Amino acid sequence: MQKRVLGSSGIEVSAVGYGAMSFSDFYGPTSEAASHAILDLMRDEGVNHLDTSNVYGNGRSEQWIGSYLAKNPGARADFVIATKAGISRDAEGARKLDNDPAHLEGELDKSLKRMGVDHVDLFYVHRREAGRPIEEVAETLERLRRSGKTRAVGFSEIAPSSLRRAAAVTQIDAVQSEYSLATRSPELGLVQACAELGAALVAFSPVGRSILTDDPIRPEQIETVPFLKVNPRFAPGNHQANLALTDGLRALAAEMGEPTAALANAWLLSRGAHILPIPGTRSIQHFRECLRGAALTLTEADLARIEGILPVGWAHGDRYDVVQWIGPERYC
Template sequence: MQQRTLGPFQVSAIGLGCMNLSHAYGVPPSPEQGASVLLRALDLGCTLFDTAALYGFGANEELVGKVLAPHRHRFTLASKCGMQGVDGKRVIDGRPDTLKATCEASLRRLRTDVIDLYYLHRWDRQVPIEDSVGALADLVREGKIRTIGLSEVSAATLRRAHAVHPITAVQTEYSLWTRNPEVAVLEACREMGVAFVAFSPVGRGFLTGALRDVGTLDAKDIRRAMPRFSPENYAANLRLLDGLEALAARAGCTPAQLSLAWLLARGEHVIPIPGTTQVKHLEDDLAAAALQLPADVLAQAGALINHQSVVGPRYPAATQVEIDTEAL
């Protein structure tokens, strides 16, 4: 597997986002199926596994810890704090004491003494970013985490945080159909030597071409509340897939692989972390790291699907106010 630099770590160019093994897209797979995905990823050379206290309200960290703790020396472990489940509800809380307590709970669930990369999952606007990052810096000094990351922040917030303690990575949604990072934070990361970890790199399933009818989504699937997945908007967006699928076929790969290859070509500091519940899809995703696609193919993909051709914002208004990323 091709390698990329993540702070002091060398990791696989494509990591694994573990969220949907426990959270977000309807009924999660069985623990046995989740374990098969995690172990197969490790066997295929994936060395970056990404989870969070929020996912499954602790269940995802429990799964990752149970399955991967015996192999802890073989991979870089990332988790997140600052957004978690409290009494069955999602809560954003960036107060220092909360972040430190969350870390202690995560260490127990993950069955590890130290988390390699610990993100502030969301910036709690009620707490100065300097205070939240200062708490994470305390955890670094205490040896409970090795490096600090931020999620869904702007370039300006990254710089404020970096002045308190070096930031190793910024994690934000980035794909052919979500281009917000291109406003400023992607380049800021490159300039500062900060890795850019791209979540939802295949558009929450859209760019795989497999989801044709949003009416089939589970009632609790979070995509049902996302504007791009409304029946009207999704019908318009589906028209983009024929061109992407034809382009991928000519390139000898799948649409998901083309989408991941496009991301990898955006910069050496970009590390996509697709998620899946299926071993077959996992194998397809990780194989994208070995592709050598012509520049004109990647350019055509980017011209076909982008913020101007996609219909609908990525988040509903209530969620949009919770994030700090630049808007297009």
């Protein structure tokens, strides 16, 4: 597995990592044993970048990482662990964003306890609280870094302008954003700002929530996944159009003798040395297909063919609905 550096932190990570939202039931039921099998595969394949959050399964993702580390003494050294905080609930149970210093540190402490570790390697603000100056939040992250509870800091789903403001206060090592052949908006400033400021761009949903794979989710399956059931990109009509368009990518991958997911991840890696895809899956086989992307070197001709099949703006439907857009910053 090729290695890349996490921003300006000096921390080496695998070019392709793993997004442990799939250790929750977000996309369908899973188990502790299945999640531990993914962690076994990561170690076997030299994949060390492990991304989770306090809200994934209400802490279950972190708990299962913790139970794995407890069962495998010495395994902590095989992982660069990233987690997040900043999404909370009010007294009525409604979702809210909280970047208060006490809240962020308190949630990080809970995450450390769930995983049984004394620090994480990267701590993100999961969603920015719009009413709080980002400079204040950056100061909080720097204090947490100095405390030793995290080695590096970052933000998830922020605009390039917000990144610049935060980076004026402290080094921001990573920005996490949805980025794939299906979601190209980061190319309108975020990819460039991260490169300029020495931050990694950690790309979640690199295979477009299955659309960019050999086994895309089918209409009858969408009804069983609450997030996708209301997501515009998977709505009737839009979903069928997206399947038809991505059939061309599947055909190209087959011609090249590679899994479509490998092609999607290889395309992301070609966008810059600071791009780090973190596919999430409950399937060992699918994860292997994603990891194959790190072994591919796409030629200019390959990239041109991919662009010809899926040009910028090809996807039908927005990536989020109105509720899902609460928190992520729009900038274009």
